[in-house]
Amino acid sequence: MAKLKIKLVKSNIGKPEKHRKTIEALGLRKIGQVVEKEDTPQIRGMIALVDYMVEVIE
Numbered sequence: 001m002a003k004l005k006i007k008l009v010k011s012n013i014g015k016p017e018k019h020r021k022t023i024e025a026l027g028l029r030k031i032g033q034v035v036e037k038e039d040t041p042q043i044r045g046m047i048a049l050v051d052y053m054v055e056v057i058e
Contacts, residue, residue: 006024
């Protein structure tokens with residue numbers, strides 16, 4: 001299955017609790033950090049929720 005690289009580009013300070021939990025669930029902690037995840041509908045939904053804070057490299 002394809003992999004996605006997800007990079008945190010904006011801080012989650014002051015954001016809604018649900019968005020902060022989603023960033024944490026994706027495994028992101030620091031700005032600039034990149035994680036690699038499987039391309040699944042669940043991961044795509046998480047990215048869609050916090051799309052203004054992350055950058056996706058396919």
